[in-house]
Amino acid sequence: AEPVTLHIGGTFPMESGSGGWAGGEACLPAVQMALEDVNNRLDILPGYVLNMTNHNSQCQPGLAMQQLYDFLYKPPTKLMLLTGCSPVTTVIAEAAPVWKLVVLSYGGSSPALSNRNRFPTLFRTHPSANMQNPTRYLSVRSLDYSSNLRIHIMEKFKWKRFTILMSVEEVFVTTAKDLEALARKKGIRVDRQSFYGDPTDAMKTLQRQDARIIVGLFYVTEARKVLCQAYHNGLYGRRYVWFFIGWYADTWYYPPPEEHLNCTAEQMAAAAEYHFTTESVMLSRDKVPAISDMTGMQFQERLTQHFQKDTANVGGFPEAPLAYDAVWALALAFNCTRNNLPPHIRLENFSYDNKVIADTLFQCVKNTSFRGVSGKVMFSDSGDRIARTQIEQMQGGKYKIMGYYDTTTGDLEWYNKEQWMNGRGPPPDSTVIKKH
Numbered sequence: 001a002e003p004v005t006l007h008i009g010g011t012f013p014m015e016s017g018s019g020g021w022a023g024g025e026a027c028l029p030a031v032q033m034a035l036e037d038v039n040n041r042l043d044i045l046p047g048y049v050l051n052m053t054n055h056n057s058q059c060q061p062g063l064a065m066q067q068l069y070d071f072l073y074k075p076p077t078k079l080m081l082l083t084g085c086s087p088v089t090t091v092i093a094e095a096a097p098v099w100k101l102v103v104l105s106y107g108g109s110s111p112a113l114s115n116r117n118r119f120p121t122l123f124r125t126h127p128s129a130n131m132q133n134p135t136r137y138l139s140v141r142s143l144d145y146s147s148n149l150r151i152h153i154m155e156k157f158k159w160k161r162f163t164i165l166m167s168v169e170e171v172f173v174t175t176a177k178d179l180e181a182l183a184r185k186k187g188i189r190v191d192r193q194s195f196y197g198d199p200t201d202a203m204k205t206l207q208r209q210d211a212r213i214i215v216g217l218f219y220v221t222e223a224r225k226v227l228c229q230a231y232h233n234g235l236y237g238r239r240y241v242w243f244f245i246g247w248y249a250d251t252w253y254y255p256p257p258e259e260h261l262n263c264t265a266e267q268m269a270a271a272a273e274y275h276f277t278t279e280s281v282m283l284s285r286d287k288v289p290a291i292s293d294m295t296g297m298q299f300q301e302r303l304t305q306h307f308q309k310d311t312a313n314v315g316g317f318p319e320a321p322l323a324y325d326a327v328w329a330l331a332l333a334f335n336c337t338r339n340n341l342p343p344h345i346r347l348e349n350f351s352y353d354n355k356v357i358a359d360t361l362f363q364c365v366k367n368t369s370f371r372g373v374s375g376k377v378m379f380s381d382s383g384d385r386i387a388r389t390q391i392e393q394m395q396g397g398k399y400k401i402m403g404y405y406d407t408t409t410g411d412l413e414w415y416n417k418e419q420w421m422n423g424r425g426p427p428p429d430s431t432v433i434k435k436h
């Protein structure tokens with residue numbers, strides 16, 4: 001018999017009209033590759049074939065609304081929606097429940113998307129931005145995987161005290177609160193210095209308080225100002241350890257002329273040497289193949305064949321594993337739904353008001369758990385991707401991977417490759433607060 005077609009909708013930001021993320025360039029081919037792979041598998045959705053209608057959202061919410069209307073009011077019925085960047089995911093995931101649709105986002109990083117009240121059927125294979133912005137309904141576990149990891153490293157090096165230096169953007173404020181709560185639980189003392197725009201005064205206070213272990217929570221422009229002042233104030237080297245956010249580009253500390261930093265590239269590099277960063281992992285480095293019989297690296301090589309140009313210039317290339325895995329999550333959820341429906345109801349009976357299928361499908365997505373090319377794919381209660389966090393250290397101007405942190409198990413896989421200015425152990429514990 002002819003296979004029955006199951007339809008889904010997908011939006012892809014093919015170019016960033018207004019400075020959004022043009023991730024569709026790599027993520028659309030990755031999704032198409034996954035659809036082909038899943039449709040070729042006899043053990044997944046036998047008797048069915050997946051078909052996607054896709055639109056170029058240009059990362060524009062308004063355009064995406066028009067496209068959502070098209071998905072919904074032009075037959076055939078869609079069973080699920082894939083979305084890319086955050087602004088588009090926000091509008092589509094807020095509307096989708098009205099049509100009992102689950103939304104799977106491969107590119108939504110905004111912490112605001114963790115709000116289960118606003119986005120009750122949203123799941124993301126893209127990790128929420130490092131700085132989790134816990135919603136009002138903070139889940140019991142710390143949402144900020146990086147916070148857990150930073151505390152883990154403090155304990156590893158027996159640091160009993162650290163200082164948070166932060167810019168007062170809301171997203172950093174919530175992260176700082178998370179970090180302080182975790183530290184308090186572990187008996188680690190935390191001081192906090194805030195600034196907005198100009199870190200000069202906060203840096204002077206760090207010096208007066210003899211801060212040694214400093215966690216920086218700010219965007220990259222502030223990071224360069226902080227680093228240059230750390231150089232001039234001598235807040236770097238043997239007795240100090242800096243933690244920065246892992247988002248920044250590998251050469252973020254080169255001083256751009258237009259920012260008029262009074263530091264040379266050499267001075268910035270000297271101050272940046274040996275700092276740590278934490279970020280979510282998007283490509284599995286496992287040697288064990290994923291459910292698709294490919295390892296993360298093999299997936300990356302296969303996708304690279306699609307492009308003539310250097311993949312460093314292909315929009316969304318780092319996030320492509322997330323898009324590929326989103327289709328597998330969707331296919332496995334359809335498979336699970338098919339196996340859990342009452343006898344008289346079939347997947348192809350899905351309609352925008354069929355509660356039984358919608359609820360079964362939601363539960364199947366919620367219980368997702370498989371090895372993807374982006375790593376283990378599982379979702380938290382708020383639909384967030386539970387991702388591993390990667391720790392790197394700047395050594396000789398290059399970032400080196402120090403290890404991985406698995407939030408679900410709390411395991412820290414450490415490679416013992418960290419280096420220190422004095423060539424020996426980490427800086428002395430700064431608990432003894434000098435009398436001023």
Ligand SMILES: CC1(C)CO[C@@H](CC(=O)O)CN1
Nearest residue numbers: 021085086087107108109110
């Ligand atoms: C790491 C980055 C670049 C964060 O923004 C995501 C896009 C978005 O959240 O709109 C894509 N991935």
